[in-house]
Amino acid sequence: MVLKYFRKVDFPLFFAFLMLCMFGLIMVYSASYPIGIIKYQDPTYFFSKQLRWFLIGSIVFIINSILPYRLYGKLSPLFVMLSIMLLLLVLIPGIGVERNNSQRWIQLGIFVIQPSEAVKLLMAIYFAYIYAKKQTYLHDFNRGVLPPLFVLASVFLLVLKQPDLGTATSILLTCGIILLCSGVRKIHLFILGSSAVVGVSFFAITAPYRLRRLMSFLNPFDDPLGDGYQLIQSFYAIESGGVLGRGLGNSIQKLGYLPEAHTDFIMAVILEELGIFGLLFVTILYLFIMLRGVSTARKLTNAFPKLLAIGLTFQIMIQVIFNLGAVSGLIPITGITLPFISYGGSSLVFMLFSAGILVNLSSSARDSKGQFSL
Template sequence: MKVMSLILSHLKKIDYILAGTIVCLCFFGLLMVYSASYPLGEIKYGQGSYFFMKQWQWLLIGFFFFIAAALVPYQAYRKWIRWLVMLSLLCLLLVLFPGIGVVKNNSQRWIHLGSLIIQPSEAVKLVMIIYFAYVYARKQAYITSFKKGVLPPLLLLSLAFLLILKQPDLGTAVSILLSCGIVLLCAGLKTRHLILLGSTAAAGITFFAVTAPYRLKRITSFRDPFMYEDGDGYQLIHSYLAMDSGGLTGNGLGGSIQKLGFLPEAHTDFIMAIISEELGIMGLLFVMGAYLLIMYRAYRIVQGLQDPFGKLLTIGLTFQIMIQAAFNLGAVFGLLPITGIPLPFISYGGSSLVFMMISAGILVNLSSSIKRHRHVPQVK
């Protein structure tokens, strides 16, 4: 009876709007992965549902961690954060060792975990947000001191940035930098410190972007893909063709032409192009509306919580999701260079899906914490 009572108590506190939005996005993504990857699965593996089944397995794992993260009080991460940081950085180091790191498409970003292949940088996205929220919530009294209040956590962030850049994966490294930067900004960073760090980060990112020939090609090709239609502009051009043919309501689920070998990465980085082709502007509005609803629920969490750690954690996790979505959609629409960052909860990719669902589970727990605080009786 006590166990049942405890379960019912937790169920009453869940933010069903936020949780339901996450679940809907995940199942929508699973459906679109099936549609977008069916021709490739049939050609490459003789099984059209190959990628769908892989994504379904990762989704089940993700749901387990989503529920666990929604139930574990977010304050517990204060005790675990040092170990989580050390473990995540160790995994980033292991990626670079031959025989441990898995190489795909000239990148070494994955490691074997039993029969699974995971991408440690996805874990680092989450861990660094928790770490920054924890540290800067504690440093509120001296956040205006650069040496004592601002600098120490930035050294670990720089290490993580360089290790991810070594894989190489500038897009993920920059997304982590931006998410942590927003946490630092919301913690009360002084304007002159903000200008100093922002200009340093911008100069560093620019340097790394233009000194690697393949990154420089991506930057120039997204500005005018038709000049590079047989090379780096090919993918973006076919993304345009997919979205243009979709119109308002699309060509119907499964009706994409571009996924038939024309658009590379149709089920991963460019799945939004297939959604637009098959479901039209209505599909795009559904996805954008879901992300905006997540932002709105996060805003309510920030407004309702009194705990600085909880506030900064909510801000960091929310912007982590939104920055990743902005990078992906910006690449698909030709507004940003192609970075290889997946669309949160929707694109094919196990590590990204699982750690995004953990982030979402923590947001659900943060939202539930507001309701628990409201029910604490006031002592007169």
């Protein structure tokens, strides 16, 4: 059994995920040791917790790279109910944990988990499975396309209630890409896409704090000590790193200047310490994962694994785009972490869950010569 697994596993993809995680552990320590000393008198506080989550996530990763992926399709109705239940639990006082004016976490004994990280994965599995089943009548909007969208709308609104428009939008986009690749008629896609853009825009501008964040993104220097502060500090970090960087561990902005230096804005620290080479290292690995995922989807013949490979690949890449775009000031700050690199236990474990399934799918898509290709 073990030898059979090692003969078929997609090792290049396997090691791409592993390298991102290893790099992430190094950068979490580098970015977090000042705040660890200040808050907990322990420079390894955040690193130790991230390492524990990585070990848990590694077990999940290996298990999911072996388990038959068809099992996830059969369990997808349960996943939908679990997603909605978790998102409802978050909103219940005494169960949901509030941090920074957001209620996005649940306390489970000594662990604090963020259910929306699980929901990203579960919704991708559900959409891949349900639209694979509906292939014969996708031309019928009411029967083939519409029913799962009520589930998506419910999940979107529950995540938005936390409030977390960034995560809600990333779930919407991932499911939208699965829908796009499922074979839905173009007119239906246009109607749904237009409705989604209008809906997200409405929620973005009607909440005062979201509108302020949007305005600060357009010109952060209008409010340098308020809503524009974090982005300005990110700019300082990127600029001071230059091409070669200050050197690993030598960031200035992480010393109390840049908020969330080890989470949402860890890429600013990477650029400050490692310069353009840190960005290139990360970008090449992400691009390899994207190309491998798309190649896997093209090779698979059945609708469910094909749509699942697309969904999981772009679930990762959407978060990458959201995070890098926010750090560089190209899109508004969303609070989305950088996959496999940023500090955050729930994000790391469920990203490794997705990665394990993607390695599983890629290993199943080997060509007739037993070789892999992009």
